[in-house]
Every structure is written in C-alpha cells, then in structure tokens.
Amino acid sequence: MGRTLVYPKRSSNTVRRYSQRATYDVRTIHSIINSSQVLHVSFSPGPSDPFPAILPMIGQMGSFEYPSADLGEPLDCYLHGYVSARIMNLARNAEGEGLPVCIAATKVDGLVLALTPFSHSYNYRSAILHGYAKLVTDEEEKLYAMKLITDSVVPGRWDNSRVPPDGGELASTAILKVKVVDGSGKIRDGGVSDERKDKQNEETTARVWTGVVPVWETFGEPIPSAENRVKDVPEYIASHVARSNDRNRTYAVDAVKVEPPKED
C-alpha cells in the first residue's frame, strides 16, 4: 500500500462550493458508491427529448481483470438492469467509448440545526462518477458482476442461493460496465457552525435549540417468507444486519463530534 490514488480534477468534477469538504480520493469515493444501496444514474435519452433521464440502479465498483484490487485502486462501476431497459439499448447502440453517464450516491448522516435557517446543513457523504457505459458481453465477466452486485446486498448471498443463473436468467439480465473518467466526493461532518452575529444575540441563543439529529439507515429483523423452509435466519444474514446497524449508527453519531471546518 502506501500510495493514495486521486481522480484528476477536470471541469466536470471540480467542486467549487465549500471546496474544503471536497475529496478526489479514489478510496473514499469508491467506498461511498459501494456502501450505497441505490445509485442514481443519469444519461441523455437522445436529441428528441430535452430532459436528461435518471434511473435508480444497483451497482458496485469492481475489477474483472484484477478481482483482488481493493477500493483504493482503479475500478469499473458495474450496474445491473433489465436487458431491454432504455439505458441498456442506448449503451448497446452507443458509438465510440460508450454511453456518457453520471453516477451519484448520497447518504444523509445528520440534520444540522443552527440558529438561522441559513446556517442549517446536513451531515452527508456524496460521490459522483462520470464515465462511459458499455454492455458486458463476456459471460465470465457478467457472472463476476452479478455475484459482485448480489453480494453487495448481503455478503455471501450469491453462494447461499441457487446459482449459477440459468440461460434464460442470464439472457434477460444486462450488466453495464462504466469506465470511469473522473470522480469527486463531498463530505460534511461535525456539529453546528453559526455566525458570530447570531451567537452573540442573547434573544436568539436563549430561544433557539441548536444541535444535530443523527440519521442512519436501519435494517430490521429479517421476516421469513411464507414459503421459507430454513428454520433460523442464517448467520451470514443476521450478522450483516447487526454489523450494518452498528456501523451506520456509529458513523452518524461520531460524525457530529468531528471538528467543523473553519469556513462553513
């Protein structure tokens, strides 16, 4: 290890507002993407439609060429969808490098309640990737990506379900591989940051409660289906639920304790 890769700053991904909160660190950006249950993927539907499109998709960073690459290495973003979805058809027919897409992931970690609405904020982590999407056509790579994405929902789920997919399942599943061109992230943590003029106003400070409401995603007790025949919730599911709840709660609460940046 020892090296830290960063995404190049280009005009499309350079953060200008609150730039002290920006990160171009590859590992940080990939971590935000990989821990998000839903990615928002934007693309242009074509010249006849004035509006960009956004599709909520499931995806993961990975490397088929170097499967042992870790989150700090260059990775591709694999996105899962239905074979005849519009984005799949556009990617199938795209010329050159592929279909230009933007991928976004955002997590809200807390409501920052300040003396004034203007100083209100969220604690959050967000990441953006730009890249070119192509359909995965190699069956080995498709299976690699399907396992990667299934295991991102619950680690170990692929091997603990009925695999491999049969011919029909493979044929109706499409995987997009996005070659990433640039990326950026933005993280806000810490407590409330009010302006001096308000902090010195006793009428205001006596009346307005300030602080942070931590926010995190909770997994509930797994609910077996009516047709489930396995008596107990398997350990790999139960421990994922427990671990995720602990990690999510701890992050949101600890984020409040971080010293805020000077400019806020």
Place this chain on the structure above:
Amino acid sequence: MGRTLVYPKRSSNTVRRYSQRATYDVRTIHSIINSSQVLHVSFSPGPSDPFPAILPMIGQMGSFEYPSADLGEPLDCYLHGYVSARIMNLARNAEGEGLPVCIAATKVDGLVLALTPFSHSYNYRSAILHGYAKLVTDEEEKLYAMKLITDSVVPGRWDNSRVPPDGGELASTAILKVKVVDGSGKIRDGGVSDERKDKQNEETTARVWTGVVPVWETFGEPIPSAENRVKDVPEYIASHVARSNDRNRTYAVDAVKVEPPKED
C-alpha cells in the same frame, strides 16, 4: 377532494419495465418527493461536456400561488442552493421556459431475498419529475420557498429559528422553481416472489433462506451543540424524531405484508 390527478404519460416518463408497479398519481409522486431528504437533480452542463451532471439538493413541492394546495394538486418543485452554483448560473442564463432538469427521489424499504439472485429485489418507492427550472426572483416567493424547505427538515423549524433572513443571507441563497412537465413513480412492496421451478426444487428450498429484511431511515437522539443554551430538546423536534421513526419503521415492515403483484 374526490378527484385524483395523474401526470400525462409521455415518452420520457412512461414506465415500461414492471409497469404494474408504475404510478402516475400526482399525490403519490409528490409524497415521495416531499418525504425524501435528498433529491438528485440532473441537468446538461452544456455542449462542451459529454456527461450529464447530477447534484444532490434539498427540495419540496409547493405552490406560492395557492399555498393551501395539497399534495394531490398541481405543484412546483422548489430547490435550494448556493447563488453561484453551476446549476443556478445555467438556470439564470437559460432561454425560453428554463433549464430542463430531471429530479429523482428513491427510498429503499427492504431487501427481498429470493431463492435465486435473479428473483432478488428491493422493496422501494421512487419518483421522477421532468420540468423546466428558473430562478425565483420575487422576494416574497423566495421566502415562501425557504420556509417550505426549512420546515421539511423539521416541521416548525423556521418559526423556531432566527428569521427572517437578513439581506446577505437572502442574496447568497438561490431558489430554483421547477415547472413540472411530467412525472412518474414506481413502488415495489410485498414479499418474495420466486419462480415455480425453484420453489419445487427441494434441494434449493431446504438450503436457501427467503424473506425480506426491512430497511428504514432512523433519526437518533438529538445531540445539542456545545454552544446550545436551550435546556431541553424542544417538543417540536422530539416529536418529529419519534413520529418519523415510527412512520418509517411501520412502512417498511408493513410493506412486506402486501400481496405481491402477479408478474414479478
């Protein structure tokens, strides 16, 4: 009341995949937008950049002309941002109806774990709006939108903080008003829906646990700032935290009990 408005089906917003899960109901779509803490807003940065852009933003549906309009009525989407953000400059300089944008909101309500990776799914609610964004220039309307958005974070927060914003605060806050052209929503609830060939395979059913892990957003105990001078967490904050946690958990757990659609 008594009438149910729907968004027109156009080529840009018609849901083709799992169309039995689609909704064009105005009230449902507006509810998903308004209960989402972050909206993902997509726009085209211009001809020199091949990639669409996505910005995470805070926003709310509302009507300045008819402030008492409810969620089932035609509403505009107000988005909050910094005055010199790229999207604000693009909207300021946009010709005609405004800057074409796509607004997306997605909530994950559960991990649906089926016998095969192919039949895995999420319970979720998602909404998409297309429309034209313009900067709000009328000060009264700007204040209306700022209150609307602040109160969406914690109801009542506007009146319980230092308001109105001063001249500098108003000048550095920009509000986008999106005139909505079309919208659509998609909702998946219910339990696991496996295919017959897998349900009849005893080796598979004896080995693979199936069910749903409910997922919801939790608000933690409010953490006062070091400089907070109000002794107790005010009732309007405490009750919002309690109500939200109860509503979010109840939705995710109850969603599992809904009968799944025939085609899944």
